């Protein structure tokens with residue numbers, strides 16, 4: 252079948268050491284800037300100082316305290332500030348949570364009603380303040396895509412939106428800022444990027460000679476990084492993770508081909524209720540999902556086996572190789588290994604998936620709630 256797609260990625264990328272200074276190329280001197288960041292890691296690793304230095308001649312204010320899995324409750328305070336101070340530009344400095352939060356602020360600041368409407372699907376974003384990103388944790392690809400995931404703490408909901416209006420105008424990817432990342436966050440980044448690629452690759456066969464080759468290069472690269480985990484403090488290792496995670500979710504490998512995303516939809520619910528990190532949730536769901544859907548995905552799992560892991564004619568061995576890779580960087584594939592997880596997973600997660608309309612997910616919309624239940628039981 253021939254490909255049909257529309258693709259546009261308007262984010263300018265500034266890659267490499269010292270590139271934080273480039274932010275001034277994109278921001279108008281007359282603009283009032285809101286610098287958004289998280290719990291303070293940027294104050295320990297010099298990133299805050301570099302951003303402050305670059306913005307020396309600019310008019311800027313700041314909002315800190317955006318947490319991992321950014322909450323609607325915290326972001327609403329930033330929206331209020333942006334409106335009150337008549338901010339013109341949002342600069343997110345952090346990981347996926349800060350950048351996603353900045354996208355929410357950018358859209359909600361120009362919206363008269365409650366911005367949660369973008370997350371529950373009752374409103375579509377029609378405009379947003381311009382924003383930029385200084386990435387400190389390679390994982391989500393948020394720095395150059397139009398997606399954001401926001402959680403409402405009061406109702407244990409983790410929802411997402413996608414909009415062409417919230418692509419960052421620019422993203423700074425300076426791998427030297429990764430030196431302060433913990434092993435947990437580095438492993439999370441590697442796993443998240445791997446699963447992003449799988450969500451757009453481990454689906455149905457396609458005819459493109461480019462898409463699968465590109466995806467396989469990303470997967471092989473991430474597998475190599477897992478196999479060289481002991482070198483993770485090497486600047487070249489860090490640089491490669493930043494390159495690969497960015498390309499895994501900047502939209503290209505998924506353009507015009509089938510996409511799955513069921514692992515993410517189930518994983519978001521696990522994070523909302525049990526607080527497991529985003530990538531941790533994916534590592535427990537994905538292997539079980541692949542086992543349950545092994546027939547439907549057989550051609551692509553076999554292709555991945557051959558081209559990524561060097562495994563022929565044994566799809567179960569490919570799934571085991573994925574599990575071993577996650578475990579080798581310290582991420583468990585068993586949900587019960589998390590202390591926060593109770594014995595009410597099915598009664599908790601299945602109704603929530605239903606409430607969020609996730610009743611027929613996956614590339615063929617045939618992962619029903621019954622199949623989600625099977626996947627979750629296998630993940631425990």
Ligand code: NZQ
Pocket residue numbers: 288289290291292293296317318319320321345346347348349351387388389390391392393396398399400428429430431432433436439440443500515529
């Ligand atoms: O709060 P700070 O101080 O910044 O600390 C963070 C946070 O505690 C820390 N960190 C970040 N850079 C650091 C650092 N610590 C030391 N040195 C550095 N250089 O790491 C912790 C986790 O950060 P977070 O931003 O939460 O991690 P990640 O980048 O993995 O983002 C996860 C969020 O992104 C969403 C997830 O659901 C989750 O909410 N996703 C967004 C996507 C998108 N926009 O396309 C797609 C993904 O599938 C994902 O759903």
Ligand code: ZN
Pocket residue numbers: 391443446447515529
């Ligand atoms: Zn993800």
